[in-house]
Amino acid sequence: MQNIKSYIDEHKQRFIDELIDLLKIPSISADSAYKKDVLNTADAIKVSLEKAGCDKVEICPTDGYPIVYGEKIIDINLPTVLVYGHYDVQPPDPLDLWNSPPFEPVIQNTDKHPEGAIFARGACDDKGQMYMHVKALEYMTNNNELPCNVKFMIEGEEEVGSANLGKFVAANREKLENDVILISDTGMIAKNVPSITTGLRGLSYVEVEVTGPNRDLHSGLYGGAVANPINVLTKMIASLHDENNHITIPGFYDKVENLSDEERAEMAKAPFSLDNYKKALDIDAVYGEEGYTTNERNSIRPTLDVNGIWGGYTGEGAKTVIASKAFAKISMRLVPNQDWEEITQLFKTHFESIAPDAVKVKVTPHHGGQGYVTPIDSTGYQAASKAYEETFGKTPIPQRSGGSIPIVSLFEQELKSKTILMGFGLDSDAIHSPNEHFGVWNYLKGIETIPWFYKYFTELKSAE
Amino acid sequence: MQNIKSYIDEHKQRFIDELIDLLKIPSISADSAYKKDVLNTADAIKVSLEKAGCDKVEICPTDGYPIVYGEKIIDINLPTVLVYGHYDVQPPDPLDLWNSPPFEPVIQNTDKHPEGAIFARGACDDKGQMYMHVKALEYMTNNNELPCNVKFMIEGEEEVGSANLGKFVAANREKLENDVILISDTGMIAKNVPSITTGLRGLSYVEVEVTGPNRDLHSGLYGGAVANPINVLTKMIASLHDENNHITIPGFYDKVENLSDEERAEMAKAPFSLDNYKKALDIDAVYGEEGYTTNERNSIRPTLDVNGIWGGYTGEGAKTVIASKAFAKISMRLVPNQDWEEITQLFKTHFESIAPDAVKVKVTPHHGGQGYVTPIDSTGYQAASKAYEETFGKTPIPQRSGGSIPIVSLFEQELKSKTILMGFGLDSDAIHSPNEHFGVWNYLKGIETIPWFYKYFTELKSAE
Numbered sequence: 001m002q003n004i005k006s007y008i009d010e011h012k013q014r015f016i017d018e019l020i021d022l023l024k025i026p027s028i029s030a031d032s033a034y035k036k037d038v039l040n041t042a043d044a045i046k047v048s049l050e051k052a053g054c055d056k057v058e059i060c061p062t063d064g065y066p067i068v069y070g071e072k073i074i075d076i077n078l079p080t081v082l083v084y085g086h087y088d089v090q091p092p093d094p095l096d097l098w099n100s101p102p103f104e105p106v107i108q109n110t111d112k113h114p115e116g117a118i119f120a121r122g123a124c125d126d127k128g129q130m131y132m133h134v135k136a137l138e139y140m141t142n143n144n145e146l147p148c149n150v151k152f153m154i155e156g157e158e159e160v161g162s163a164n165l166g167k168f169v170a171a172n173r174e175k176l177e178n179d180v181i182l183i184s185d186t187g188m189i190a191k192n193v194p195s196i197t198t199g200l201r202g203l204s205y206v207e208v209e210v211t212g213p214n215r216d217l218h219s220g221l222y223g224g225a226v227a228n229p230i231n232v233l234t235k236m237i238a239s240l241h242d243e244n245n246h247i248t249i250p251g252f253y254d255k256v257e258n259l260s261d262e263e264r265a266e267m268a269k270a271p272f273s274l275d276n277y278k279k280a281l282d283i284d285a286v287y288g289e290e291g292y293t294t295n296e297r298n299s300i301r302p303t304l305d306v307n308g309i310w311g312g313y314t315g316e317g318a319k320t321v322i323a324s325k326a327f328a329k330i331s332m333r334l335v336p337n338q339d340w341e342e343i344t345q346l347f348k349t350h351f352e353s354i355a356p357d358a359v360k361v362k363v364t365p366h367h368g369g370q371g372y373v374t375p376i377d378s379t380g381y382q383a384a385s386k387a388y389e390e391t392f393g394k395t396p397i398p399q400r401s402g403g404s405i406p407i408v409s410l411f412e413q414e415l416k417s418k419t420i421l422m423g424f425g426l427d428s429d430a431i432h433s434p435n436e437h438f439g440v441w442n443y444l445k446g447i448e449t450i451p452w453f454y455k456y457f458t459e460l461k462s463a464e
Numbered sequence: 465m466q467n468i469k470s471y472i473d474e475h476k477q478r479f480i481d482e483l484i485d486l487l488k489i490p491s492i493s494a495d496s497a498y499k500k501d502v503l504n505t506a507d508a509i510k511v512s513l514e515k516a517g518c519d520k521v522e523i524c525p526t527d528g529y530p531i532v533y534g535e536k537i538i539d540i541n542l543p544t545v546l547v548y549g550h551y552d553v554q555p556p557d558p559l560d561l562w563n564s565p566p567f568e569p570v571i572q573n574t575d576k577h578p579e580g581a582i583f584a585r586g587a588c589d590d591k592g593q594m595y596m597h598v599k600a601l602e603y604m605t606n607n608n609e610l611p612c613n614v615k616f617m618i619e620g621e622e623e624v625g626s627a628n629l630g631k632f633v634a635a636n637r638e639k640l641e642n643d644v645i646l647i648s649d650t651g652m653i654a655k656n657v658p659s660i661t662t663g664l665r666g667l668s669y670v671e672v673e674v675t676g677p678n679r680d681l682h683s684g685l686y687g688g689a690v691a692n693p694i695n696v697l698t699k700m701i702a703s704l705h706d707e708n709n710h711i712t713i714p715g716f717y718d719k720v721e722n723l724s725d726e727e728r729a730e731m732a733k734a735p736f737s738l739d740n741y742k743k744a745l746d747i748d749a750v751y752g753e754e755g756y757t758t759n760e761r762n763s764i765r766p767t768l769d770v771n772g773i774w775g776g777y778t779g780e781g782a783k784t785v786i787a788s789k790a791f792a793k794i795s796m797r798l799v800p801n802q803d804w805e806e807i808t809q810l811f812k813t814h815f816e817s818i819a820p821d822a823v824k825v826k827v828t829p830h831h832g833g834q835g836y837v838t839p840i841d842s843t844g845y846q847a848a849s850k851a852y853e854e855t856f857g858k859t860p861i862p863q864r865s866g867g868s869i870p871i872v873s874l875f876e877q878e879l880k881s882k883t884i885l886m887g888f889g890l891d892s893d894a895i896h897s898p899n900e901h902f903g904v905w906n907y908l909k910g911i912e913t914i915p916w917f918y919k920y921f922t923e924l925k926s927a928e
Contacts, residue, residue: 030781091783097679160781187685201684205782214746215561218896220665220867221651223797224767225758227751230792231705231770237695238702282678287691287822294689303688306695307785312772313793317494317624318669318830319555320795320868321771321896328694329777331784333687358751366782403684404784432682432785 001390001451007139008444015447016107016118016440018048019131022087023105023120029065029088029160038156041087042066045154052134053141054152060172062164065156069175072141073149079461080149081454082178082417084407085130085185086158089122090432097434112191112428113439124438125431129184129424130154132443136450145451147458151178158185161205161367162407169407169414179461180380181411182453184446186401186423191441193271194392196384197421199299199400200408202334202371204344205307208351209362210236210326216312217322227358229326230311236354236361237328240304244290247304247332249350255337259300267295270397280428298402303333329366333402340368340406369406372419379460380420387422387452391445422446422453465854465915471603472908479911480571480582480904482512483595486551487569487584493529493552493624502620505551506530509618516598517605518616524636526628529620533639536605537613543925544613545918546642546881548871549594549649550622553586554896561898576655576892577903588902589895593648593888594618596910604915611922615642622649625669625831626871633871633878643925644844645875646917648910650865650887653734655905658852660845661885663763663864664872666798666835668808669771672815673826674700674790680776681786691822693790694775700818700825701792704768708754711768711796713814719801723764731759734861744892762866767797793830797866804832804870833870836883843924844884851886851916855909886910886917 008015027041028034042059045068049057054070065088073080092102100106105120118128133152140146153176155165169176186197212229213222242248259267272295278286288297297303311326313319332347334340348363355361374381376398388396401421408419424446430436472479491505492498506523513521513534521534529552537544556566564570569584582592597616604610617640619629633640650661676693677686706712723731736759742750752761761767775790777783796811798804812827819825838845840862852860865885872883888910894900 030783031779090785091777091779091781093777093779094680159783203684203784205784212745212747215894215899216558216897217745218867219767219769219771219795220667220797221865221891221895222762223769223795223866224765225750225752225762225866226745226747227749228769230773231701231768232751234698234701234770234773235705237698241695241699281676281681281690283676283690283822285691285821286689287696287820288689298686298689301688303683304695305683305687305692305786306698306776307683307783308776308778308787309694309698309790310774310778312770313555313557314772314774314791315495315555315557317555318793318795319494319623319771319896320667320669321554322769323772326773327778329782331683331687331782333684356751357749358747401685402687402689403682427685430679431685432783433680435679 001145001455003143004139004448004451007143008448012444015135019128020105020118022127022131023122024103026103027088027156028091029157030091038065038088042068042156045087048134049152052138060168062168064164067165067168068154070152071150072146074146078148079179079458080151080177081457082151082153082176082181083133084181084183085133085154086126086156087130087154088156088159089127090159092121094434099435107440112426113441115439115441117437117439119435119437121436123436124425124429125436126158126185128438128443129446132184132424132446133450135447140451140454147454151176163367165407166410169410173414176415178415178417180457181417181419182422183405183419184422184424185405186403186421187425187427188423189270189397189399190426194388194394194396195399196381196396197401197423198374198376198398199336200372201402201404202338202340202369203331203404203406204334204340204347204368205331205366206344206347207364207366208328208330211324211360212358213322213324216324219320219322222322226322227356228322229359230323232356232359233326233328236351237306239354245288247302249346251346252343256302256335257337264296267400268293270295270399299400300335302335302338305331307331333404334371336371336373338371340370344368369404370409372408374418374420378418379464380418380457383453383457383460384420384422386456387449390452391449465609465919467607468603468912468915471607472912476908479599483592484569484582486591486595487586488567490567491552491620492555493621494555502529502552506532506620509551512598513616516602524632526632528628531629531632532618534616535614536610538610542612543643543922544615544641545921546615546617546640546645547597548645548647549597549618550590550620551594551618552620552623554623556585558898563899571904576890577905579903579905581901581903583899583901585900587900588889588893589900590622590649592902592907593910596648596888596907597914599911600914604918609915611918615640627831629871630874633874637878640879642879642881644921645881645883646886647869647883648886648888649869650867650885651889651891652887653861653863657735658856658858658860659863660848660860661865661887662838662840662862663800664836665866665868666802666804666833667795667868667870668798668804668811668832669795669830670808670811671828671830672792672794675788675824676822677786677788680788683784683786686786690786691820692786693823694787696820696823697790697792700815701770703818709752710754711766713810715810716807720766720799721801728760731864732757734759734863763864764799766799766802769795771795797868798835800835800837802835804834808832833868834873836872838882838884842882843928844882844921847917847921847924848884848886850920851913854916855913
């Protein structure tokens with residue numbers, strides 16, 4: 001791996017240009033208006049994997065968007081690394097908050113990224129982080145330093161719940177057989193504080209609809225006499241948290257794992273400044289479940305957040321109307337041991353039970369996934385830790401993330417292998433937000449670190 | 465007035481066609497995109513008043529949309545009736561719930577309107593009811609039966625709060641001098657149960673904005689640790705009503721007039737079927753303030769309704785985001801003696817006070833107006849009552865309406881005269897809703913009844 005630094009220096013402009021080309025395609029899986037762009041992105045991924053050295057690349061159709069599969073098998077007796085990533089992106093709205101168009105990438109310097117950052121939807125989540133693996137493979141093949149077999153599985157439905165990935169994995173166990181799964185779709189604490197994500201939260205995403213009268217009504221003639229679906233929806237949603245911001249759904253916490261004081265003390269060692277956190281978000285106070293720190297609230301504790309709400313007249317000016325319907329999109333982040341389908345059912349049963357007779361309620365489950373924890377004594381974790389030591393000069397910190405990559409627990413169940421989450425983005429990279437970006441330094445550092453993982457994983461695995 | 469029936473028979477097709485032409489113009493005052501249409505409607509009203517016999521008609525500019533003023537003075541010693549109406553209409557959305565385009569009027573028969581009803585935005589509120597007065601004037605002038613002086617004041621900002629009407633009235637007291645103000649912008653109980661509206665509710669309309677983090681956030685990385693503005697907004701709105709659906713804003717009820725048991729018993733005499741009411745709205749139960757009947761809840765009691773709410777991701781599919789901002793449009797219907805500006809201030813103070821430190825709240829007052837009550841022993845009420853007896857063959861029932869015509873109390877204050885509310889629409893005409901309509905029978909009955917009001921008002925007034 002000695003030439004990796006010089007190889008990157010030599011090719012970094014091309015690495016950046018290739019990523020920028022990929023970021024120009026608006027592969028928004030949540031909005032069917034972009035179907036063609038999502039499909040074109042899959043084609044682009046196929047070509048890039050072939051160029052990077054895969055022997056066999058195929059676009060595998062699903063009931064939704066296709067999965068791009070690629071592999072380079074050098075010796076069936078050697079270990080195999082399966083790389084997972086996704087080529088779809090979140091919707092970019094609200095568009096007016098972007099400083100530059102989300103699909104016209106620009107490089108700007110920021111305080112956190114003095115070497116420049118690429119601003120575009122998907123720059124970090126996940127096109128940028130996924131493409132590091134493609135370029136790492138290019139390095140290893142071009143320099144005959146690939147120490148083991150590699151397989152790629154890049155999907156196009158991660159941002160909408162990976163509805164078809166499970167079926168694909170179950171139907172292709174042999175093809176996907178591997179010794180470890182490697183994913184870069186998480187973050188690191190700071191550029192000088194490398195970290196490996198060892199825990200992920202699960203997710204249950206639902207949409208609710210409250211119907212009152214069969215048509216919009218004049219709020220003067222009917223106001224006060226009929227249930228206003230918006231007023232009722234606010235009451236129902238408000239009741240889902242008690243005065244301590246504890247979720248009130250019966251049974252919701254039954255399977256939540258409670259960390260020991262030792263584990264919580266260990267977590268608390270991660271560098272964190274509440275003042276900087278508040279300053280970065282321009283808030284006067286944090287807000288959350290009584291009895292837990294900010295870092296615990298967004299990692300080891302489950303949540304219930306309204307992601308969208310709408311109803312009635314939302315246009316310019318005033319309209320004195322009582323809407324017939326009100327809607328909300330609600331997601332719950334879950335912790336290991338909480339089963340997302342069980343939680344979804346608990347939500348549905350409870351939400352329907354708290355509706356007054358004067359309205360009708362419909363709860364539509366959207367998608368979800370289980371939480372996950374990676375043991376730090378696993379071969380994969382050890383190999384990743386040594387790789388960071390090579391390129392960052394320090395041992396990475398194991399970190400629980402509040403995010404969800406639902407398919408990770410699915411992989412373990414179907415493929416019986418552990419997943420290692422090597423993330424190179426920063427929390428401040430604004431993924432899912434306007435002005436998402438990915439540091440050029442982080443991008444290149446990822447490309448530099450990944451080959452070392454292959455080296456150490458192969459060595460440790462052979463020594464087992 | 466003996467020829468009125470035959471005159472209407474002879475001209476009814478033209479009366480309908482003229483109204484339909486007026487309804488084709490989308491005079492939506494709330495949406496600036498329709499500015500030209502609103503102005504064109506004012507021109508159309510001017511022409512129609514001239515044709516109906518006004519000696520002098522002018523389009524009076526304001527800081528907003530113009531007020532059309534017209535008059536026919538036959539003898540300054542005779543009484544003067546001032547007719548008020550509005551030529552602007554509510555926004556038509558949601559468009560997809562209309563059975564025919566809102567500005568392409570069609571005539572359809574319905575159970576309640578076997579003689580046909582005109583379906584269009586503004587058909588009843590208020591173009592149709594306002595135009596009855598224009599056609600009544602045409603009859604009286606063409607048949608030399610106008611017994612007194614008449615003035616018209618037709619505005620274009622009623623649906624957005626009549627922001628500029630007050631200034632106009634205050635600046636034109638002499639020009640607008642009158643003995644009674646006549647308005648048709650309310651309803652009647654049923655075609656065989658004529659009624660005169662004696663009470664109106666006041667209105668306070670506000671918009672609220674809750675801001676949490678300075679940007680949209682990933683609900684996984686931040687969920688549980690920062691205040692979600694939508695969750696917070698639902699809690700704040702929910703807290704505005706207690707378990708008895710009593711409004712919790714301190715001081716809100718201080719000036720509310722409590723009707724005597726006798727008055728409530730009198731009100732209860734109006735024919736009303738709760739079953740039909742629920743069936744018409746397709747609801748299993750009514751919902752409102754503990755201790756009051758449906759008819760009391762929507763007339764003599766104040767309300768607080770959310771007219772619109774929005775925030776976060778409301779598009780297709782799912783987005784796991786914590787929005788930076790959440791918004792709501794909230795209106796309060798007020799009863800006589802509640803001062804709308806005082807209530808608006810009480811709301812603002814209270815709403816800001818219940819916001820947690822973790823968010824910032826902005827309350828923007830929109831518009832409002834006072835409630836009103838007409839004494840049934842006034843000359844105007846007596847004249848109206850006799851007019852209904854002539855054309856309906858029965859004495860009308862005095863009725864409190866839940867709606868608001870804020871300018872009515874303003875007229876009394878500035879012009880020192882009482883307003884008579886002769887409404888000919890039905891509650892089922894869906895004003896402010898998709899498929900608004902106005903019965904042809906009601907339209908023609910209004911044109912027939914109004915001249916009788918002029919006759920009896922002039923007689924009673926002269927006898928004073």
